[in-house]
Amino acid sequence: xxxxxxxxxxxxxxxxxxxxxxxxxxxxxxxxxxxxxxxxxxxxxxxxxxxxxxxxxxxxxxxxxxxxxxxxxxxxxxxxxxxxxxxxxxxxxxxxxxxxxxxxxxxxxxxxxxxxxxxxxxxxxxxxxxxxxxxxxxxxxxxxxxxxxxxxxxxxxxxxxxxxxxxxxxxxxxxxxxxxxxxxxxxxxxxxxxxxxxxxxxxxxxxxxxxxxxxxxxxxxxxxxxxxxxxxxxxxxxxxxxxxxxxxxxxxxxxxxxxxxxxxxxxxxxxxxxxxxxxxxxxxxxxxxxxxxxxxxxxxxxxxxxxxxxxxxxxxxxxxxxxxxxxxxxxxxxxxxxxxxxxxxxxxxx
Numbered sequence: 248x249x250x251x252x253x254x255x256x257x258x259x260x261x262x263x264x265x266x267x268x269x270x271x272x273x274x275x276x277x278x279x280x281x282x283x284x285x286x287x288x289x290x291x292x293x294x295x296x297x298x299x300x301x302x303x304x305x306x307x308x309x310x311x312x313x314x315x316x317x318x319x320x321x322x323x324x325x326x327x328x329x330x331x332x333x334x335x336x337x338x339x340x341x342x343x344x345x346x347x348x349x350x351x352x353x354x355x356x357x358x359x360x361x362x363x364x365x366x367x368x369x370x371x372x373x374x375x376x377x378x379x380x381x382x383x384x385x386x387x388x389x390x391x392x393x394x395x396x397x398x399x400x401x402x403x404x405x406x407x408x409x410x411x412x413x414x415x416x417x418x419x420x421x422x423x424x425x426x427x428x429x430x431x432x433x434x435x436x437x438x439x440x441x442x443x444x445x446x447x448x449x450x451x452x453x454x455x456x457x458x459x460x461x462x463x464x465x466x467x468x469x470x471x472x473x474x475x476x477x478x479x480x481x482x483x484x485x486x487x488x489x490x491x492x493x494x495x496x497x498x499x500x501x502x503x504x505x506x507x508x509x510x511x512x513x514x515x516x517x518x519x520x521x522x523x524x525x526x527x528x529x530x531x532x533x534x535x536x537x538x539x540x541x542x543x544x545x546x547x548x549x550x551x552x553x554x555x556x557x558x559x560x561x562x563x564x565x566x567x568x569x570x571x572x573x574x575x576x577x578x579x580x581x582x583x584x585x586x587x588x589x590x591x592x593x594x595x596x597x
Contacts, residue, residue, distance in 0.1 A: 250426045253381050254286035255293045255303045257329045257341040262295050278431050310334060318416045322573050328420055338386040342420055349380040357425035364428050371430035375466030378430050382423035394419050440472035454566040456576040461540060464569035473565045479533030484543045492546040496559045503531045503562055535563040541570035548578050557586055
């Protein structure tokens with residue numbers, strides 16, 4: 248029951264009862280609304296909240312939880328937690344967030360369940376679903392009170408308040424017990440593939456910069472027709488070191504240049520010098536795609552490699568950067584502006 252209890256408690260949804268028995272949810276995101284609705288369908292109905300309480304009907308029985316703390320979600324934390332006290336006086340922390348973040352905060356006893364859950368997450372991501380991991384932790388009264396005092400001191404600090412609060416949050420979100428994972432269909436709006444095809448005909452290049460897992464991002468790439476089975480090759484950059492990323496980018500460029508030679512596009516067999524690489528890549532005739540992970544992008548955006556990355560990416564018809572942070576998204580846009588002198592339009596979905 249803890250799984251659905253978490254879904255009914257750990258959120259910022261507001262409820263509204265328009266008529267007798269007609270309960271409506273107002274959520275900041277469709278995903279959050281979907282998860283609270285799912286819990287309702289399984290008998291854990293979020294009824295209403297006050298600043299200090301959350302009332303849930305669990306299998307028909309009304310229970311009011313005292314809301315002790317909300318540990319907010321943000322793009323750095325990639326997780327959200329609530330700390331509640333039930334009518335019996337037991338204090339629990341409920342947390343939901345990205346798998347990469349939560350897995351490293353679990354108690355070692357969750358290892359077996361984590362392995363199974365990870366397999367499920369990979370299956371969900373391959374189907375293009377957006378995933379979250381759920382975990383909880385029981386707290387004793389003394390432990391909570393000591394932590395609450397630390398949080399209070401951090402929240403009234405005049406220097407580096409946000410950093411201090413984040414450290415206090417981090418301290419209590421450790422040694423949690425894994426409950427499982429959720430997956431939500433990431434539906435495209437109508438007409439997305441057709442729109443992308445028309446923009447491509449107008450010689451507008453579209454890059455996708457997303458925080459999603461690689462499997463999810465690739466699946467969405469295919470569903471919106473940015474990636475197709477007819478492409479000459481899809482390059483996937485996953486290197487963890489500067490050397491690995493540079494090598495993978497170099498091999499991608501070589502393959503594109505070699506294919507031009509094979510097609511007899513007027514390129515001689517001698518080694519292409521760096522200044523000419525750009526002009527050669529611009530004349531590449533095949534359809535290529537580049538997919539790069541956040542940890543690889545961190546290296547690719549370094550000063551001595553950013554131009555190599557940009558030239559390789561610009562030679563591709565489609566570019567997908569996945570598992571990237573908001574700051575990395577900004578850096579990629581800035582990089583194109585800096586070297587390509589192109590008109591760029593960055594569109595957020597928020």
